[in-house]
Every structure is written in structure tokens, then in C-alpha cells.
Amino acid sequence: MEEVAVKPFTQDLLRRWLSPAVIIVLVLLAGFVPWLVNRENVWNLLYLICLYITLGQSWNILAGFAGQTSLGHAAFFGIGALVVRTLWLGGVPFFLAFPLAGVAAVAFSLIIGVPTFRLRGAYFAIATLGVAEVLRIIVSQNLPMISTISAVQIANYNLPTRYYAMLGLTLATMVSAYLLLRSSLGLGILAVREDEEAARATGVSVLGHKLLALVMSSFFAGLAGSMFAFQQISYYPSAPFNPNWSFESVLVAYVGGLGSLIGPVIGAIFYIFVHEVLAIRLVNFHQVIFGLLFIVIVLLFPGGLMEAWNRIAILLKQIWKKVVSHRKPGGQPL
Amino acid sequence: MNFENVIQSLMFGLFTGAIYGIAAVGLSLVFGVLKVLNVAHGELLMLGGYISYFAFAAWGLDPFLSLLIVIPAMILAGIVLDRVLFRHIVRQEGEEKIKNSLLVSFGLALIMQNLAITQFTADDRSIQVAYMGMGINLLGISLPYSRLGSLILALVVILALHFFLHHSLAGKAVLATAEDVEAAELAGINIHRVFMLTFAVGASLAAIAGTQVVLTYGISPSVGLYWTLKALIIVILAGTNSILGAFPAGLLLGVVEGLSGAFLGQTYSEVIGLVMFLLVLMLRPQGLFVRQ
Numbered sequence: 001m002e003e004v005a006v007k008p009f010t011q012d013l014l015r016r017w018l019s020p021a022v023i024i025v026l027v028l029l030a031g032f033v034p035w036l037v038n039r040e041n042v043w044n045l046l047y048l049i050c051l052y053i054t055l056g057q058s059w060n061i062l063a064g065f066a067g068q069t070s071l072g073h074a075a076f077f078g079i080g081a082l083v084v085r086t087l088w089l090g091g092v093p094f095f096l097a098f099p100l101a102g103v104a105a106v107a108f109s110l111i112i113g114v115p116t117f118r119l120r121g122a123y124f125a126i127a128t129l130g131v132a133e134v135l136r137i138i139v140s141q142n143l144p145m146i147s148t149i150s151a152v153q154i155a156n157y158n159l160p161t162r163y164y165a166m167l168g169l170t171l172a173t174m175v176s177a178y179l180l181l182r183s184s185l186g187l188g189i190l191a192v193r194e195d196e197e198a199a200r201a202t203g204v205s206v207l208g209h210k211l212l213a214l215v216m217s218s219f220f221a222g223l224a225g226s227m228f229a230f231q232q233i234s235y236y237p238s239a240p241f242n243p244n245w246s247f248e249s250v251l252v253a254y255v256g257g258l259g260s261l262i263g264p265v266i267g268a269i270f271y272i273f274v275h276e277v278l279a280i281r282l283v284n285f286h287q288v289i290f291g292l293l294f295i296v297i298v299l300l301f302p303g304g305l306m307e308a309w310n311r312i313a314i315l316l317k318q319i320w321k322k323v324v325s326h327r328k329p330g331g332q333p334l
Numbered sequence: 335m336n337f338e339n340v341i342q343s344l345m346f347g348l349f350t351g352a353i354y355g356i357a358a359v360g361l362s363l364v365f366g367v368l369k370v371l372n373v374a375h376g377e378l379l380m381l382g383g384y385i386s387y388f389a390f391a392a393w394g395l396d397p398f399l400s401l402l403i404v405i406p407a408m409i410l411a412g413i414v415l416d417r418v419l420f421r422h423i424v425r426q427e428g429e430e431k432i433k434n435s436l437l438v439s440f441g442l443a444l445i446m447q448n449l450a451i452t453q454f455t456a457d458d459r460s461i462q463v464a465y466m467g468m469g470i471n472l473l474g475i476s477l478p479y480s481r482l483g484s485l486i487l488a489l490v491v492i493l494a495l496h497f498f499l500h501h502s503l504a505g506k507a508v509l510a511t512a513e514d515v516e517a518a519e520l521a522g523i524n525i526h527r528v529f530m531l532t533f534a535v536g537a538s539l540a541a542i543a544g545t546q547v548v549l550t551y552g553i554s555p556s557v558g559l560y561w562t563l564k565a566l567i568i569v570i571l572a573g574t575n576s577i578l579g580a581f582p583a584g585l586l587l588g589v590v591e592g593l594s595g596a597f598l599g600q601t602y603s604e605v606i607g608l609v610m611f612l613l614v615l616m617l618r619p620q621g622l623f624v625r626q
Contacts, residue, residue: 287444288445
């Protein structure tokens with residue numbers, strides 16, 4: 001009797017408090033470890049992880065939740081970077097320019113989304129790819145010079161400030177995605193992903209929900225771009241429009257597990273660590289390996305690392321059950 | 335701006351459009367038959383361009399002659415890609431199929447681009463033939479031999495493709511598969527062989543365009559996405575159901591870009607294609623060259 005009463009209680013306790021506990025520990029680690037270690041490469045590594053979590057989650061909101069494939073997240077990222085860099089170097093304080101990056105990215109996303117979301121098929125993906133590439137060409141033609149922050153700004157450059165700003169944005173993105181999933185709007189978005197016709201028949205505005213996902217996604221991608229512009233000392237203005245940013249957003253979301261909240265976090269951590277190891281040894285060739293990895297994931301493990309983990313967990317549970325049932329004396333009734 | 339300049343930009347638009355056209359017909363063919371969207375089409379074009387470049391650099395082979403090497407090589411590459419990669423996607427259904435084909439070919443594009451950087455370096459390459467800069471001067475309008483050659487080649491290729499599709503058994507099987515896969519299979523067509531053939535033809539069309547790109551513009555590992563994008567826009571302009579209609583749509587895009595480049599400046603000619611794309615989606619989503 002006692003065992004029956006206690007077991008669900010501990011399981012319930014685990015289920016209810018395990019994930020919040022893990023999240024708190026992770027956030028505390030992200031907040032304090034670099035401060036305690038205080039080495040430049042640690043700050044940079046964690047900064048990159050946060051940047052890719054934000055980008056991956058932004059892509060995940062659009063493709064994982066709403067089922068709309070974007071092949072041009074670099075467009076939103078680049079627009080955010082361009083707007084903030086121009087304003088910031090022009091004398092506008094960063095925190096004022098920062099929200100404008102998101103707004104500019106959203107404006108561009110609507111230009112793509114409004115005409116293409118009415119149609120089925122690959123039109124949205126083509127349009128995002130097109131806008132990103134055209135923006136890259138225009139920016140590289142009109143702004144061919146490297147953009148460098150001023151000497152005063154370099155003198156005042158403080159990496160931890162950049163890191164904590166990035167961490168804040170990442171947390172905001174994660175919380176927004178979480179709240180979206182819990183809201184009725186999130187249910188509508190998921191319904192559109194699962195079956196557009198059925199969603200429309202039950203009174204869900206298909207276009208509205210797709211646009212909502214797009215707005216949220218491009219907003220956070222734009223803000224991530226503004227963080228890039230804030231952190232980099234010098235870069236070519238066309239660099240944030242590089243198609244690699246689009247690819248990496250997709251890869252991070254896919255590696256972790258598309259459509260799950262925690263997927264981009266796992267994907268970003270995995271991607272950055274493997275990237276750091278491979279990039280040193282293989283230079284350009286490491287992208288080939290990531291391309292191959294990506295194709296294998298899409299074709300064979302569409303659920304990413306999350307799915308792989310779930311499969312392993314189920315397998316372990318089965319083995320554990322077998323072991324326990326063997327050990328119990330008289331486990332077999334009758 | 336005088337009349338001669340307008341005609342001159344129009345002609346150059348037509349020359350560019352011919353290259354767009356061949357590239358787009360290849361993409362449209364693959365999309366029409368396999369129902370997969372190959373975003374790595376521009377990378378196949380790049381590969382064709384590099385083969386042509388190395389044939390010229392090693393043996394001084396003219397880019398029009400090197401087609402004899404480029405086409406068989408790309409047919410082989412197309413067959414390999416179809417067997418290794420696209421066969422797995424063709425099996426899937428509906429929306430999922432399109433989405434996965436986009437993602438997988440996006441990964442393939444990245445692989446090919448980075449392999450090209452490691453193998454061929456990131457330098458710009460171009461072919462300088464002996465007749466470069468020579469041409470006919472017709473009433474003050476200059477028509478370089480190399481560009482005329484591209485246009486004639488494009489027309490020959492399109493005519494050949496037309497005859498292949500409409501007047502040969504294999505071509506008819508391809509068209510039947512494009513129309514209805516299940517009916518084609520029931521009629522005894524080996525659809526997997528059709529898919530393989532189609533992909534090989536699509537890849538060689540991309541590569542033929544590539545030989546002309548390396549002749550007129552030059553080539554580097556990163557040009558793939560640019561040409562994919564042009565081809566995609568043209569396919570949407572023509573309508574996804576119109577395989578050969580992609581060629582006139584390519585000419586149209588080339589001319590519109592040429593004229594807008596002359597009147598508005600080169601930067602804006604890049605935007606024009608995208609604007610046309612969005613307008614067509616809003617006003618005539620079935621495409622310009624599809625009869626209702």
C-alpha cells in the first residue's frame with residue numbers, strides 16, 4: 001500500500017520539478033560560469049551558443065511550430081544587423097536602435113509572407129531565399145567597405161556586457177516561444193502545421209496564424225542580428241546576409257529536434273562545440289561534414305537529437321523493467 | 335537615352351536571358367517530373383562551368399567544344415545524385431516531399447560549394463577565348479560572337495529538348511510521368527528510370543548554362559545560389575506546370591533586367607526579378623505561360 005502511494009508522488013514531483021530545476025541550473029551556469037572563469041574564449045563560446053539558440057529558436061517557431069520552411073533567415077538577421085550598425089555608428093544609443101532592428105526585420109518578413117502564405121507549396125521558401133540573396137547582393141554592392149566601430153567604442157569595448165545582453169535576448173526568445181506554445185494562438189499555429197484544411201474548417205485563420213509565427217520568428221532573428229552588429233568590432237556589411245546564417249539556423253533547429261522547445265538549445269550547444277573542434281582541424285571542409293550530417297538527419301532522423309534521446313530512453317526503460325521483474329521474487333502471479 | 339542604347343540593352347538582355355532560360359528549363363524539368371525542388375541546381379551549373387574551365391585551361395578546349403565532355407560528365411553526376419539522394423525523397427508524399435527536397439538540396443548546395451572552395455579555391459575563374467571582344471556591328475549595335483554563340487546554343491538545346499520530349503518514346507514517358515506518376519506506372523513505364531533520366535538531363539542543362547556562364551561572366555564557388563535563384567524565379571514566372579515555358583520566361587527576365595539595368599542602374603536590376611516574382615504570385619499564381 002505504502003509503495004503504491006509514494007511512487008506516483010515521487011514521479012509527479014520529478015515530472016513537475018525536474019525541468020524547471022534543470023532550466024534554473026542551466027541559466028545559473030550561463031550567468032555565473034563565464035563570470036567566475038573570466039576568460040575571453042569562454043565568454044565568446046557562450047556568446048555564440050546563445051546567438052545560435054536564438055537563431056535556431058526563431059527558425060523553429062516558424063518551421064517547427066507553423067510548418068513554414070524559410071531558407072532565408074539570413075535576410076532577417078542581416079536587416080537587424082544593418083539597421084543597428086548604421087544607427088549605432090551614427091550616434092544613436094544601442095538600446096534605442098535595438099528594438100528597431102526587430103521592427104525592420106518584421107517589415108521585410110511581411111513583404112514576403114503576405115503574398116506567399118496564401119499559396120501552398122514552396123513559394124514562401126523560394127521568396128525567403130530570394131530576398132536574402134538579393135539583399136546580400138545589394139548590400140555588398142553599395143557598402144563594399146568594412147564597417148568598424150570607432151576608436152572610443154573600441155576603448156570602451158566590454159565583452160561581458162555583450163554576453164549578458166545576448167543571454168537576456170536568448171532567455172526572452174525562449175520564454176516567448178514557451179508562452180506562445182501554451183497560448184490558444186500557439187494551438188492555432190500547431191493546427192495550421194498539422195492540417196491547413198481542418199484548421200480552416202474549425203475556424204482558425206490560417207493566414208493570420210502563419211503571419212503571427214513569421215512575425216515572431218523574424219523579430220527575434222532581427223534582434224539576433226542586432227546583437228551580432230553590437231558584438232563584432234569589424235565586419236563586411238554583407239557578412240550577416242551570408243546564406244550560411246540561413247543554413248545554420250536550419251541546422252541548429254533540426255539537429256536538436258524540430259518543433260520542440262528545447263531542441264534549438266541542444267542543437268546550438270552541439271553545433272557550436274562540434275564546430276569549434278572541426279573548424280580548427282578542417283577549415284573549409286567542416287561545412288561539408290555539417291552538410292552531410294544535416295542531410296542524414298533530415299532523411300533518417302527527422303526528430304533530431306531529441307528523438308534519438310527519446311528512443312534511447314524508451315529502450316533503457318524497457319531494459320530496466322526486465323531487470324526489475326527478474327529480480328522480484330515471485331514476480332509472476334500464479 | 336537614345337534608341338540605339340535601348341536596343342543594345344535589349345539584345346544583351348536577350349543574350350543573358352538565353353542562359354537563364356537553359357538553367358531554368360533544367361530546374362523546371364526536374365520539378366515537373368520528380369516534384370522535388372532542387373536548390374542545388376546552381377551548384378550543378380557551377381560544376382559544369384568548372385569542368386569547362388579546366389578543359390580550357392588544360393587543353394585549350396573551346397567552351398562550345400567542351401560540351402562534349404561536360405554533358406556526359408554531368409549525366410553521370412546526375413545519375414549518382416539521383417540514386418544516392420533524390421530517390422529517397424521522391425518516395426515521400428505531398429508537402430513533406432517538397433519541404434524535405436528543399437532542405438536536403440540546401441544541404442547539398444552547401445556541401446558542393448565548400449567542396450569547390452577546397453578543391454578549386456575561391457578565386458574567380460573565366461575563359462578568355464581568342465574571339466573574345468570580336469563581333470558583328472549591326473547599325474551601331476554590337477553583337478559579340480561569344481554572346482551570339484550562347485544564344486544560338488540555347489535555341490538549339492531547347493529545340494532538341496522539345497523534340498526529345500514530344501517525339502521520342504523516352505521523352506513521352508517523361509511527360510507522362512510529369513502528368514500523372516501513378517497512371518504512368520500503371521501504363522508500364524519504369525518511373526524510377528524516368529526519374530533518373532530526368533535528373534540527368536536536368537543536371538546537364540544546368541551544366542550547359544554553366545559553360546556559358548564561365549565564358550561570359552566567370553565563375554567562383556559561391557555563384558550557385560545566385561543562379562539557383564534566377565532559375566527559381568523564372569520557373570515561378572513561367573508556371574510550375576510549364577516545362578519548356580521556362581525558356582521564354584528566362585528571355586523575358588533577361589530583357590527586363592537588361593532594360594531596368596540600363597534605365598535604373600545595375601543594383602535595381604537584381605530587385606526587378608524579385609518584384610516580378612511577388613507580383614506574379616499575387617496576380618497570376620499559376621504562372622504566365624500556363625493556359626487555364
